[in-house]
Amino acid sequence: MASPDGAPHTADAVGAPPAVEQVKQAAKEQQIDPYNVSGGVDENGNVTAIDYDALRVRFNTPALTQEHLDRFERVTGKPPHRLMRRKLFFSHRDFDKILDYYEKYGFFLLYTGRGPSSGSMHLGHAVPFLFTKELQDIFDVPLVVMLTDDEKFLYTRNKNQGKITKGAALGDFIEYAKQNCKDIIALGFDLKKTFIYTDYEYMGGHFYQNITEFEALLTNNQIRGAMGFDGSTNIGLNAYAAKQCVAAFASSYPTLFGAGDFRAPNYEEARPRKHIAAIPTLIPCAIDQEPYFRLLRENCDRMEFPAPKTALILSKFLTALQGPGGKMSASDPNSAIFMSDTSKQIEKKVNRFAFSGGGATKEDHEKYGGNPDVDVAYAYLSYFLESDDELKEIEESYRKGTLSTGELKKRCIKELQKFVEAFQERRAKVTDEIMREFMTPRKLEFKGNPNATASIEEAVTEKKPEEKQENTSGKLTKGERKALKIAEKKAEKLALREKGQAGEEPKAEDA
Ligand code: TRP
Numbered sequence: 001m002a003s004p005d006g007a008p009h010t011a012d013a014v015g016a017p018p019a020v021e022q023v024k025q026a027a028k029e030q031q032i033d034p035y036n037v038s039g040g041v042d043e044n045g046n047v048t049a050i051d052y053d054a055l056r057v058r059f060n061t062p063a064l065t066q067e068h069l070d071r072f073e074r075v076t077g078k079p080p081h082r083l084m085r086r087k088l089f090f091s092h093r094d095f096d097k098i099l100d101y102y103e104k105y106g107f108f109l110l111y112t113g114r115g116p117s118s119g120s121m122h123l124g125h126a127v128p129f130l131f132t133k134e135l136q137d138i139f140d141v142p143l144v145v146m147l148t149d150d151e152k153f154l155y156t157r158n159k160n161q162g163k164i165t166k167g168a169a170l171g172d173f174i175e176y177a178k179q180n181c182k183d184i185i186a187l188g189f190d191l192k193k194t195f196i197y198t199d200y201e202y203m204g205g206h207f208y209q210n211i212t213e214f215e216a217l218l219t220n221n222q223i224r225g226a227m228g229f230d231g232s233t234n235i236g237l238n239a240y241a242a243k244q245c246v247a248a249f250a251s252s253y254p255t256l257f258g259a260g261d262f263r264a265p266n267y268e269e270a271r272p273r274k275h276i277a278a279i280p281t282l283i284p285c286a287i288d289q290e291p292y293f294r295l296l297r298e299n300c301d302r303m304e305f306p307a308p309k310t311a312l313i314l315s316k317f318l319t320a321l322q323g324p325g326g327k328m329s330a331s332d333p334n335s336a337i338f339m340s341d342t343s344k345q346i347e348k349k350v351n352r353f354a355f356s357g358g359g360a361t362k363e364d365h366e367k368y369g370g371n372p373d374v375d376v377a378y379a380y381l382s383y384f385l386e387s388d389d390e391l392k393e394i395e396e397s398y399r400k401g402t403l404s405t406g407e408l409k410k411r412c413i414k415e416l417q418k419f420v421e422a423f424q425e426r427r428a429k430v431t432d433e434i435m436r437e438f439m440t441p442r443k444l445e446f447k448g449n450p451n452a453t454a455s456i457e458e459a460v461t462e463k464k465p466e467e468k469q470e471n472t473s474g475k476l477t478k479g480e481r482k483a484l485k486i487a488e489k490k491a492e493k494l495a496l497r498e499k500g501q502a503g504e505e506p507k508a509e510d511a
Contacts, residue, residue: 030054033228035155037288037317049323049374052090052287052316059290061091061314068095075099075449078138083131083315086382086391091287091314093297098282098311102139105459106452108311109250109281110136113146114184115155116176116198121183122336123416124318126423127383129187131315132284136193142256142444143189145196146247147181149173154236162234174200182435183339186427189438193446195256196438199243205261206254206272210246210303215239217299226291244289245296248310249303250279255441257460275460277305287314318383323355323376337380339424343417350377350413357398358405369401370408377405377412384415 030040030050040048056063064087069080083089098108112132114125129145136143156168177198184196203211223229223238246252251272254261259276260269283293293312300307320335334353337346357375359365372378372395385391394411397403448456 031228032288033226033291034288035227050317055287056091059091059287059294061093061287061290061312064090064092064095064313068092071096071099075103076138081131081134081138082386082388083127083383085388087316088127088318088383089131089284089313089315092312093293093314094309094311095282095313097308098280101280101308102141102449102452104452105448105454105456106450107139107141107279107446107448107456107459109248109253109279110139110141110143111146111248111281111283112143112285113148113244113247114180115148115152116173116180117152117156119176119179120338120340121180122338123380123383124336125180126183126187126339127318128284128286128315129184133187133189135282135284136190139449140447141193142446143194144247144253144256145181145184145189145194146244147177147196147198148240148244149177150199150236151240151244152176154234154240158234158237174198178435181439182430183427185430185435185438186423188426191434191437193444194438195253195441195444197441198439201439202441203243205263206269207246207252209262209272210249210252211242213303214242214246214299217302218242218295222295226295241292241295244292245299248281248283248293248296249277249307250281251277251305251307253441256444258443261441272305274305277303277307279459280308280311282311282313284313285315286317288317290314319355319376319379321349321353321355321376323374337416337420339420339427341420343421346416346420347413350380350409350416354380354409354412356405356409358408359401362404365404366401370398370403370405372398375405375408377409381408381412381415384419 028041030048031038032050032055037050038047039050042048064084069084072078072080072084079085081089101108110132112128114121114129132143150173153168153170153173156165156173157163160168177200181196181198189196218241220238223241224233227237227241229238249272250257254269254273254276257276257279259273260266262269262271283289285293290312293310297309300309320332321337322335334349337349341349354376355374357371357373357378359368359370375398378395378398381394382391385394394403394408398408
């Protein structure tokens with residue numbers, strides 16, 4: 001297989017994703033965690049595509065099935081999103097439970113994030129946000145977006161053995177976060193129900209209380225197992241996981257639900273509210289973030305004010321232009337289409353670099369047909385083309401060989417240009433003032449599910465004091481003694497599990 005300009009897809013291909021550059025090493029397994037994403041390498045030194053089924057088995061996350069999509073449609077009255085239909089979002093945890101809760105209480109919290117590693121986002125970054133935005137529109141629920149300037153700073157410093165490098169000073173990450181924030185806003189989020197923050201700015205109040213509580217629940221061994229760290233990893237990066245985890249708790253954002261936050265000048269609410277802590281959260285994210293959220297789910301109920309187990313909807317990665325085995329990388333301009341690319345650049349990149357599943361020659365292609373399953377132009381089209389019928393027609397004619405690689409790329413280029421141009425128009429209008437509005441903690445306005453059986457008010461408001469059975473004797477009640485016993489047993493079990501490795505969740509819970 002070759003690209004239309006005849007360039008071979010070898011280890012030396014221009015702009016090869018990191019995984020491709022490691023080709024000359026021995027055969028090895030794919031490695032996926034928050035800090036590593038690469039396909040395996042076979043005995044011949046060729047990078048193999050990421051095996052998502054194997055990954056699902058390793059992480060023990062269930063597949064997102066047709067039943068989920070049907071249920072989604074019944075609950076929301078809207079067809080399942082094309083990225084769910086096309087299986088970019090392919091796996092989940094407790095997606096059914098979040099739909100149950102939404103049916104009853106009519107809302108939940110959406111949470112996603114981005115590590116600002118560069119000033120401009122690429123398609124691979126934009127697509128999950130696009131999905132999140134459409135979920136927000138469909139469910140009409142509040143959304144928090146975490147920009148992890150601290151994580152990217154710590155990670156880069158760690159990689160560079162503590163040395164300050166160009167473009168990677170602390171202030172650079174603060175700046176990238178702002179640029180990314182504007183990019184995210186330009187994807188069309190609704191100000192009324194969206195709060196975007198950077199860690200350096202927002203951490204404090206109840207959020208920081210949750211962080212330290214969560215830090216107290218995680219051990220070095222767990223973090224090393226889940227993230228692939230060792231004793232030489234800087235301590236900041238070790239501690240960071242707690243931050244990304246508690247960002248899923250509604251109680252980290254009381255202001256969004258109209259409550260106080262124990263920050264200047266308002267010191268009334270010293271501790272998070274129990275009822276806000278009980279609001280469940282759904283996280284749309286790529287599957288490399290799963291190790292964080294496995295730790296999160298294992299510990300939700302060990303908080304003083306417990307949160308329900310966070311639900312996840314997990315995506316595959318957008319492949320690099322060079323094809324399977326790597327993902328789009330911000331540090332490699334030729335592996336990705338950037339949201340700041342011009343129409344000309346998009347055309348050039350797709351034509352020159354997009355890995356093709358077409359035949360080696362025109363004759364071959366017409367005779368044997370092409371393979372859309374590995375074709376990058378086809379893959380990108382599948383993310384953006386809304387019509388299932390048109391996509392099917394493209395797939396079939398490509399397989400038959402009646403649609404040429406050149407024509408397929410042309411169709412893909414047109415769709416990408418349309419998306420990126422519309423984005424750039426909106427991006428140009430995102431001023432500092434607009435950015436600051438999104439970044440201001442404030443009570444969010446959302447309507448949720450109009451058919452819910454209970455009210456949002458009911459869910460977020462603390463029960464009135466007279467409804468509570470106040471126990472003033474100082475002794476534990478029977479119920480409290482029982483709860484304490486259960487908590488102790490759980491802690492024991494967890495301690496045992498963490499002696500092994502970063503405990504995989506037991507099968508039973510997903511059954
Ligand atoms: N760690 C993520 C990254 O490097 C950023 C992030 C923070 C995130 N919170 C999240 C991503 C929640 C998805 C969901 O990009």
